[in-house]
Amino acid sequence: MRELVPIVIGILERRGADFATAEDAVQDALIEAFRTWPENEPRDKKGWLITVAWRKFLDRIRAESARTAREEHAFVLDTDAATTSADDTVDLYFLCAHPDLSPASAVALTLRAVGGLTTRQIAEAYLVPEATMAQRISRAKRTLSGRRLNRPGNVSAVLTVLYLVFNEGYSGDVDLAAEAIRLARALAASIEHPEVSGLLALMLIHHARRRARFTAEGALIALADQDRSLWETELIAEGIAILQTALAREELGEFQVQAAIGALHADAQRVEDTDWPQIVEWYDELLKFHDSPIASLNRAVAIGEAEGPAAGLAQLDRLDETLPRYFAVEAHLRERAGEVEAAAKLYVKAAAKAGNLAERDHLMRQAARLNSER
Template sequence: MDEGLLRSLTPGVLAVLVRRGADFAAAEDAVQDALVEALRVWEAEAPRDPRGWLVTVAWRKFLDATRADAARRRRELRVREEPAAGPAPAADDTLWLYFLCAHPSLTPSSAVALTLRAVGGLTTRQIARAYLVPEATMAQRISRAKRSVSGVQLDRPGDVSTVLRVLYLVFNEGYSGDVDLAAEAIRLTRQLAAVVDHPEVAGLLALMLLHHARRAARTGPDGGLVPLAEQDRARWDTALIAEGVGILQAALARDRLGEFQAQAAIAALHADAPTAQETDWVQIVEWYDELVRLTGSPVVRLNRAVAVGEADGARAGLAALAELDASLPRHTAVAAYLHERDGDPATAARLYAEAAGKAPNLAERDHLTRRAARLNALRARGTSES
């Protein structure tokens, strides 16, 4: 049984039911029932038209589930009176479903969960494990999201930027539980890129591929974080890098720059450098300037300060950092790094320890704690030798 095939067919089947008049929540339940039946029946013999089979079975299950409700029976009769056209094109259905799952009425967390369930074809249990929450909690979140979008009519093109933001959130979750969300986000973005021609879709796909190419080198044998400058570049996936760069170049050639293309350009410059010392930091600062212009994001300005410190020296980086709100996430960690580069290990060690207390996860906390301990050890050794 090819579970990957079932997952890839899920969004198109769900969209067909909703377009035929099914309530989103009821349609999603019917599709899940059809998938369960497919797992049972296809083991012996797969149908010649898997998508058509799923549409037929899911629609039958939807009708069976709604016959007991008088209001839904009226809708069923109305739908049956419509011309018996075949399913809408899969590409159109899939794109429509992306926009529905990223509807502005949903919170980011609900949009992500619904996208993984409806477009990604993941089970509630898989999504819950990926986000490290109880299955009942995730089920409630998905149910609320389905109720929110039930009856929503997309009578005009959806907002591509909202869809991309949801996919980016999925990618940034990385890996946890039994679902590799980074790989899942890449799969879904590839699927989106196949049905919508937009340079920012290509830009996001390129960004994901370029970041994912470094995945194997991001952690050491002990599971600790390895900073970009210290990574073994021989472990980077050169095929993914080449693909990402190719996609990015084609997107940039269309001269419709967006934030994901700019981020991908920065990632490409890192990937292109044979060593950390050969990184083109001057050009990276220029791309961060573009990102600031596009987004005005304080987090982008924070990352720009690091790049300025590499391109023009630690003092210049600290001057850029001084213009930013010290309460920004990772502001203290950046300050520690720049002070270390500026030859002030005492201040750097203190700031690394302070940043460790604010770290958003255990891996980052351990990394910052080790940086502080290393600098304190070097200072102690220097004091004893003198």
């Protein structure tokens, strides 16, 4: 049913409904479907949802004393009006990533209108009260009220929204990483764009390593220490194949570069087999697209692995020590350089600035390990 949500919204919009009212009508239809389908499931689910959503839309228009002419015009449909094209769904992605929306609002609206999630599911996934998420979605819909896409959509904005969803991971009863992959697959099936493929490849490669990232107790496991037999090789192979097809178009973009870095990590059977010099080259490419301090920090790590810890520390000295994970990176490089006491202190310092409990505990364990070895 969730796959039908953007299709039905697109059809209502083509019939003359504005986005906000169309989305509300489809949600009303979904509620009725959940109520009636268990006992009387229709053979044509899409047709049923279109019919009921359209009726709900008309009910809303009448309740708001809308002009009769608008209703009459909407009834005069082309013979193929009950079908939808890939462009309808793509337009919905673009609309939900509208530049007038904040990133948080764009994410929430994408999950609701394109993903078909309920407000409660989205709220639980982002650990906020349902009323708060409902207000966020309502404000986003008011912002887009009466607007239609009359210019090319911004693919980059859509991809950024999907990547924000993916990075939230898992919370509540919704696996947002899996949901982001599903939405990226649908987008890739609707539009040929190398960066869409790059993002999908990046997601698949990262997602393939998820089972190895934490212990059974929830403790974080660094990439170098992960049990690579737990990596899902089919997802990695799929991601690399998608990436290779995208790279062959020679229209390089940021997500393709990130996917290439991920692929080099995933392709190494052992951490010792990692092609660090090539990873450094890809970070150089990444910085051409986006001069990100975080990318520079990761590049320092790669240089430390490719050319030795002294070279990595020299790169690190050029960066701002207020960056997230700065002291964790310095601790790693100091440890590789044999400066065990300094590294232990830096791990403790990094733990104090960690962004979450799992990362903090991991860094404290690293400090304890070094202290026990002294």
